[in-house]
Amino acid sequence: MGVAEVNSPLQEPHQSLAERLFLTLRAEIVEGKIPSGSKISEPELARRFNASRGSLREALMRLESLGLLERRVNVGARVVKLSERGLLELYELREALEGMACRLAAEQRSEEDLLDLRQMLSRHEQQEELQAGKAYFQPEGDFDFHFRIVQASKNDLLIDTLCNRLYYRVRMYRYQLGMASPRAQRAFREHSHIIEAIEAGDGELAELLMRRHIRASRQNIENKLR
Amino acid sequence: MGVAEVNSPLQEPHQSLAERLFLTLRAEIVEGKIPSGSKISEPELARRFNASRGSLREALMRLESLGLLERRVNVGARVVKLSERGLLELYELREALEGMACRLAAEQRSEEDLLDLRQMLSRHEQQEELQAGKAYFQPEGDFDFHFRIVQASKNDLLIDTLCNRLYYRVRMYRYQLGMASPRAQRAFREHSHIIEAIEAGDGELAELLMRRHIRASRQNIENKLR
C-alpha cells in the first residue's frame, strides 16, 4: 500500500490519506514553509509524500475551499498571495462575525462556557504579569480568547466559518508578517471587558466591544505594515 | 448580469467535467430533486452522468465545501438535512455579514453601483404595482437586491462567503419550504430605505436597517413554519 508517512499529524486511526495530506499541507502553507504565491506541482508533491496524485488532489481541493490555494482549470494551484487588501477584508469579516458571536454568547450565557472564559482570562492575566510588557505568548493567548468566544456562540455555521474558513488565513498573516503584538496589556483589558459584558448577558454591548476590539487590532496591524 | 447563471450547466467551452457535474448537482440539490437528507451513491451518479467516479468525487467535494453535502470517511456523502435550527443559524450569519456589506457599500458609494441599485429598485417597484399584493416574483427580486448590495461592498471575501457559501443554502430552504413571501410591499419599503441610507453615505444606518430587515425576514419565515 502507499505508505505515505506524514510526520506531524499521525494520530487518529481511521482518517484518510487525503485528510493527512491536507493537514500537513495546511500547516506548511500557514507557516510559510510553502511560500505564499508559489506554484503547486502535483507530481512533485505526490512524490514527496509517496501518495498518488488523486489523493493529493483531494487535499488540494480542500485547501482551496479554505482559501489557502487558488486553482485554475488546466493550469494548477498556487498558494494564495498575502496582501494588505486581503488582510483588511479578513478583518472586516471578523468584525462582523465575531461581533455576532459575542452577541450570541451573551444571549446563551451557558454556565459552563462562562466558567471556562473566566478561567482562561485569569490564566492569561498571570502570563501577562509574568511577561510584563513583552507579551511573547500573546498571539496564542489571543487566539485562545477568540476561539472560545466563537465556540460559546453555539452557532455551528458561525463556528465553522470562523474557525475553519477564516482563522487559518489569519494565522497565515500573523506567521508570515510576524507580529508579536505590542498591545498586550490593552488587548487583555479589552478581552476582560468583553467577557464581563457576556457575563452580564448584555449582547449588544458585547458585540460593540468585540467589534471595536477587532477594529483596533486591525489598525494596529496596518500601522505596522509601514 | 445578476443571478442568472444558476441553472445553466453545459455551455462554457473550457470548464472541466467536474465543474459541470458540480453545477448540475448543485441545482438539483437546491431544488430538492435530490432530496434533503438522502444518501449519495457515487457509482450510481457516475453512471447517470457517464463520468468516472474520480470526476464525480471532485464535484462532491466542492458541494461539501458549500455545505450542501456532508461526507464521512469510508461511509459516503449525504445531502444536508434542512432544519429550523439550520435556518436560524443561516440568518444569524446573514444578519452579521449583510449588515457589514451595507456599511461597506455606503462607505464606497461608487457612482456606478448607486445607479445600478436605483434602477433595480424602480424595476422592482413596477413589478410591485403590477402584481399588487400577490408578490409572485418577489423571491427572485429579493435575491437580486441582496446580491447587488453584497457586490457593492467590494470586499471579495465577503462576496464569496455570502454569494457562494451561504446563498445556495438559503435558496435551498426557500425552494423546499416553498415560501412565496406575503410581505412584499413591506420588504420593498425596507429595501428602499436601505438604499437611501447607502446613497446618503450613512454606513451605520444602512447596516442597522439591513440587520433589522433580515431579522424581520427570519421571523416571518419562522412564523410560517408552524
Add this chain to the structure above:
DNA sequence: ATTTCTAATATTGTCGACAATTTTTAAGTT
C-alpha cells in the same frame, strides 16, 4: 536582439481497476 511560429516537454483532467472498509445478507444459537 526581438518576435513569431512550431515542436517538444511537462502538467493537469479523466478514466478504469484494485484494495480497504462498511453494509447487507444469511446462518446458527439461545
Add this chain to the structure above:
DNA sequence: AACTTAAAAATTGTCGACAATATTAGAAAT
C-alpha cells in the same frame, strides 16, 4: 422470534495510465 456471528456484496479510498491542455525550448524571420 430475537440476538450474534460470519460470509457476501456493495461502497469508498487509492493507485497508475492515458488523453487533453498548457508551458517551455528552439528555430526561422524580421
